[in-house]
Amino acid sequence: MNTDRLIIATRESQLAMWQAEHVQARLRALYPHCTVEVLGMTTRGDRILDRTLSKVGGKGLFVKELEAALHDGRADLAVHSLKDVPVDLAPEFALCAVTERDDPRDALVSQRYGSLAEMPPGAVVGTSSLRREAQVRERHPQLQVKPLRGNLQTRLGKLDRGEYDAIVLAAAGLRRLGLTDRIRMLLAPEDSLPAAGQGALGIEIRADRNDLRAVLAPLTHAPTMAQALAERAVSRRLGGSCQVPLAAYAQTQGDSLRLRALVAMPDGSRIIRAERVGPAAQAEALGLAVAEELLQAGAADLLATLG
Template sequence: MTTPSPSLPSIVIATRESQLALWQAEHVQSLLRARGHAVALLGMTTRGDQILDRTLSKVGGKGLFVKELEVALEEGRADIAVHSLKDVPMELPQGFALACVMEREDPRDAFVSPGYASLDELPHGAVVGTSSLRRQVLLQALRPDLQIEPLRGNVQTRLRKLDEGQYAAIVLAAAGLKRLGLHERIRAVFTPEQMLPAAGQGALGIEIRGDRHDLREALAPLAHERTWLTVTAERAVSRAMGGSCSMPLAAHGQWDGDTLSLRAAWGDVAARVPLVRAEGAAPVHTLEQADALGLAVAAQLRTAGAVGAL
């Protein structure tokens, strides 16, 4: 292991204590240590981890996963927080900043089932577990006959509930399963055409206090420019729609040379109206251009009938 350099800032990482969150924090820890930083972890349990009997959309949204970590940053008990970017609210509280977006893992959704190889194989009326409103409306569009039931908890808890027979199948982020070495649990991966991913899915973001310019410099080598541009466009769609986990919204960007193509989808959980889709493309070289593309696609969604949060 690289010997820490006394000239570089030592760093404490605030992290949730789930196995996936710890993997993410330890991954960042190893990268920073390799660059000469002394790095320690501060494990924490968030309200999002504690409240498992209700869907996030009913108890305050995904911000419940980051609030305690931000308090640790504010109080100086930690220097950075590592997040799954899809869990980070579209607007950070005043005084905080997203200092780094790392290279993305697989952004797609995974079909997980002990008895069926794909969504198409599920029998009529089969129970599928997910607490994501986005996944719910996209599953309903693919298979209106399925029974979608809530599913909360960390990855291991969700897999246990599946194995106990509470569900015929569940849908999880492919990135989380791959990071935990659970590739074999993936029976099929949904293409973006089948199930458009969530904004930021598969990407890690590192949050700091806005005044920590020393940390911006330390984290710069970990950033991945194209991932940052892509997720900025995706998150702009969600932000413009008032997006949170209480909104059934998807946004996903893909590159063709220097052109970023961005697709979005919005659905009605009650299935009273068909799925609304929108897309746009533009050359993107800056975060401002990425943001503009996202706003343009969000405007298309609204024109086509999507309803944003009030």
């Protein structure tokens, strides 16, 4: 390893800093003689909190400033929640490592209710995700779903102040910050199919930094990488963005992957689902096959109405 100093770019939220420091610790363990530093940054996605992501440009708002730091050399790598990384990166950037996945499920957090099913008509559920919103509305049409923005602590604070009766968050974020006791119920994939990459971390570099690829390769967890390739292939084929309620979730079964995906109307009035099993070694092909199945089943028309 020729690199004796690495700088990690990250958002400054508590969860993002945890993720960057997790990667920092892994790199320090792998390369004891390397100095590994964290550069915290505030992104446009962190500053715009009065509108939903789907209306202000999508999850890419969380990565642009970090990519600028990679581009001008202020940082060597950026650590992201993989579900926040756009499936079509600009050609000058590359996703070079994917860490072992934490719990990919969604979690219900509430002070009053133990499940969505026991919430009374008109109770308010908060979520920042059209994917979650569509699935909640489909199964629990009696509930109100309202937008919820901000970092994890901000969202929990809004719940605790009574602005919502319950909120739905990624279980992995709560687990990473030691907040597992806030989880009232883990939502099964059958009830809330996760987002592509949910629970894993993605490490981004400049595409021309070939010196870093071998350095960062040990951080990749091969089964999670295969899952991510399949899931992100679905999203890429369907033009996945925050404007589209889209879920894709792959599970490793020996040498195979079981991939489930859906695309939905935000109000839950229509959800199209597909599922296939295929070789993990052909993860992207499996993702494309599931995407084509969704398109043939009517996703093309549904996406056109959302576009």
